[in-house]
Amino acid sequence: MKSPFIAVSKSEFILYLREPSAFFFTLIFPLLLMLLFASIWGNEPFPGEEFGYVDFSVTAFMGMVMVTSFIMSLTTSMAAYREKGILKRFRAAPVTPFSILMGQLAAVFAVTVAGVILLLIAGFAIYDLKFMGNFFEFVFVFHLSAVSIAALGFIPASLAPTARSGEVIANIMYFPMLFLSGAALPHSMLPDFLKDISLLLPLTHAIKLMQGVWLGGHFWDYPVHLAVLIGFVFAGLFVSVRFFRWE
Amino acid sequence: MSENVVTVQNLIKHYKDVKAVDGISFAVKRGEIFGIVGPNGAGKTTTIECIASMRRADSGSVDVLGLDPVKDSIVLKRRIGLQQQESEIQDRLRLWEAMELFSSFYDTVLDWKALLKQLNLWEKKDSFYSALSGGQKKRFFVAMALIGDPEIVFLDEFTSGLDPQSRISIWKLVKELRDQGRTIVLSTHYMDEAEKLCDRVAIIDHGKLTALDSPSNLISMHGGHIRVQFDVGDVFDGESLSRLEGVESVLNDGNVCTLEVSASSTIVEIVKKLDAMGQGLDSFRIEAPTLEDVFLNITGREVRD
Structure with missing residues (x-):
């Protein structure tokens, strides 16, 4: 038997490749931003530390790639599908909202991995990036972060009625996450009250967890981040599947 | 007398203040071409959507192939095919890709290559969906409705906006589908089409069923x-x-x-x-x-x- 999930991911991936403008924000923009900040701060170890700016921030840019894919791309494309009646056509077939969402997710996940690899290549090649953690632990926290942010993105993707509203909702979620979570700006530069606000955003926890493991920590040292991310997975899946709108 | 594959009893559906379907009851027999006719806004589409598991009725009961369209949605959708009036697929999907994609949703499928040939779309199989004309899109959605080898095919306003040649070729296809043992439920506001094609016709107006019989009986009783x-x-x-x-x-x-x-x-x-x-x-x-x-x-x- 053929799998709807695999077929949807395949077609979504093909469609993604045919829409080159999406590449810029997912693949190129975070890379440019990382190179910009790195050209200012360099990657010399901070005083009293073994790591420098790029070692410290590369995970934040990974978070930025995730938010671009899983919140921006997913929401805008699902909202447009809804408005145009594409979901209505899917609905006439024996396919569940979950298969459609997961298929879309798999397609943008592939692009996300490509974006992260670009960041790593640039980091290793230009700034002598150092990875100080356990590889498998990092793979685990990376995937947990991705799934958690994706589950959050599922909510507007499942509900936004029109392409326009999808864009607005995605932007409202995207920019605060971008600036408050340490993705575009180092988290340490934020005033305290913004730091507190940023703790409400899953991206903050994702970046802190990935950062911790990247710099040599263990994932079990971060129970709060883990719990928040896992909580968002369940909340996002529940809301999106329960309240999914076809039209 | 053959078995009923669709049984609708006292179906009611509102949209906000508008009563789209107002207490309709009828049954469709296996292997017939059943037409639902009436003017635009009469409730044809809503009726079909409630049967084909696209909408939940406010009240009344619907039974399709022994299944409940609300509770058994996915199981039912594997056995029926629906051509909708207003739906789309992704602009930048090629027709063959869309056919492959939708084939993956069903356990048993028809050969989509044969379907596209039959609907005169074979030479378009590598085109993007967005490059199709209105009539070609319409025919493509008929192909999509058939891909899952359905027992019941629902065709909603399946020939509106089609040129006469396409209409005739789709009529021929509908009769072939019936001859293969499938049941066809179609809606149209073309009365000549219903008369030529349908074994039985339900006339719907303002959300109510006003008459139901074979075209010849309807004409001899009400034709004047x-x-x-x-x-x-x-x-x-x-x-x-x-x-x-x-x-x-x-x-x-x-x-x-x-x-x-x-x-x-x-x-x-x-x-x-x-x-x-x-x-x-x-x-x-x-x-x-x-x-x-x-x-x-x-x-x-x-x-x-």
């Missing part, structure tokens, strides 16, 4: 009189024909005389009478009542707004 119109090539007073049995009315208009008759046997009598009167004929036309007349007589208005 046969119109006979002839021109004898000279001024003619048809009054002398009004005494013939079965002649209901006579209308003279110069050379042209129009009679309404209640039985076809009367037509023979008219011709005999004209012959006996020594009249030649320049033209002689018989206009049998159609479903269009049935609709007019039942609802008091034309089917098209």
